[in-house]
Amino acid sequence: MVRILRGDTLAGQMSDDLAAEVAALVAAGQDVPGLAVVLVGEDPASRIYVGRKRKAAGMAGIRSAEYRLPAETGEAALLDLIAALNADPAIHGILVQLPLPRHIDAARVLDAIAPEKDVDGFHPVNVGRLSTGSGAGLVPCTPLGCMILLEQVIDDFRGLKAVVIGKSNIVGKPVALLLLERECTVTVTHIHTRGLPEIVRSADIVVVAAGSPELVKGDWIKPGAVVIDVGINRVVDKDGISRIVGDVAAQECGHAGVLTPVPGGVGPMTIACLLRNTVDAARAKEKAARMLLVGQARAVPAPSLSV
Numbered sequence: 001m002v003r004i005l006r007g008d009t010l011a012g013q014m015s016d017d018l019a020a021e022v023a024a025l026v027a028a029g030q031d032v033p034g035l036a037v038v039l040v041g042e043d044p045a046s047r048i049y050v051g052r053k054r055k056a057a058g059m060a061g062i063r064s065a066e067y068r069l070p071a072e073t074g075e076a077a078l079l080d081l082i083a084a085l086n087a088d089p090a091i092h093g094i095l096v097q098l099p100l101p102r103h104i105d106a107a108r109v110l111d112a113i114a115p116e117k118d119v120d121g122f123h124p125v126n127v128g129r130l131s132t133g134s135g136a137g138l139v140p141c142t143p144l145g146c147m148i149l150l151e152q153v154i155d156d157f158r159g160l161k162a163v164v165i166g167k168s169n170i171v172g173k174p175v176a177l178l179l180l181e182r183e184c185t186v187t188v189t190h191i192h193t194r195g196l197p198e199i200v201r202s203a204d205i206v207v208v209a210a211g212s213p214e215l216v217k218g219d220w221i222k223p224g225a226v227v228i229d230v231g232i233n234r235v236v237d238k239d240g241i242s243r244i245v246g247d248v249a250a251q252e253c254g255h256a257g258v259l260t261p262v263p264g265g266v267g268p269m270t271i272a273c274l275l276r277n278t279v280d281a282a283r284a285k286e287k288a289a290r291m292l293l294v295g296q297a298r299a300v301p302a303p304s305l306s307v
């Protein structure tokens with residue numbers, strides 16, 4: 001029987017651990033970690049996510065500030081807000097909810113976020129750090145959540161065959177890089193991939209972030225494989241009842257080794273990892289400030305000037 005690997009319980013544990021960590025930081029005199037969430041427009045699904053983030057932040061002792069801007073907000077006004085948040089010492093993490101309205105250039109907005117406050121890990125500096133495996137940058141939340149789930153059930157990733165379905169900047173590409181960093185043999189597939197079922201059948205690990213309801217059928221999955229279902233699709237069945245399904249036909253996967261459920265799988269882990277990144281960003285800032293003090297205390301020789 002397939003083992004159902006729940007993300008909601010694990011996210012709850014992470015949140016409890018973070019709450020304890022934040023309490024200890026604050027008791028030691030550090031600032032309360034602060035997260036700014038920026039939402040442009042009134043997309044109802046986005047509003048639900050933002051509400052969940054606010055609640056989870058509160059439980060972990062993180063201060064969250066929400067900026068809800070009207071859909072017609074111009075790019076310049078959004079860039080001004082980001083500049084203000086970059087400069088605000090009480091804010092350690094900035095998340096601009098995607099997708100943005102079409103009249104705003106999302107890449108320009110993400111580029112404007114200070115890399116050390118980029119808790120989504122979407123800034124080119126953090127993307128670059130992830131691709132070189134330096135371990136220094138902030139890692140995108142959903143891919144990080146996928147890896148923490150995989151670590152629950154896999155001890156040694158080396159040489160395992162991992163197939164990623166989806167090549168987005170938000171999930172597919174970064175999760176492929178993280179799997180590669182663990183020395184999996186990684187295949188990234190997408191909508192134009194030919195012979196996808198055969199490729200997936202060779203995988204020990206399957207990460208599906210295609211955004212296509214129940215795309216992956218049971219007979220694509222090798223017996224015993226570990227399957228991470230990132231998809232969250234709202235579908236209306238023939239009785240007119242709306243429900244949420246993943247990108248995997250879960251009821252056909254009794255022969256898989258491990259499967260994450262939807263809902264209650266990757267989604268809650270994404271939020272827990274956002275909070276993790278916010279606390280990490282706050283810690284990194286504190287550490288940088290301490291290093292600066294040490295640097296100032298040291299006598300730095302004055303440069304010799306030649307006129």
Ligand SMILES: Nc1nc(=O)c2c([nH]1)NC[C@@H]1CN(c3ccc(C(=O)N[C@@H](CCC(=O)O)C(=O)O)cc3)C=[N+]21
Nearest residue numbers: 049095096097098099120141263264265267268270271
């Ligand atoms: N800059 C940015 N960063 C994001 O991380 C980001 C974003 N934009 N835009 C939207 C997507 C979506 N997203 C989700 C997070 C949690 C759940 C989640 O917790 N879902 C629950 C409930 C699902 C439900 O009932 O609707 C679950 O899967 O169990 C879902 C979706 C973050 N996103």
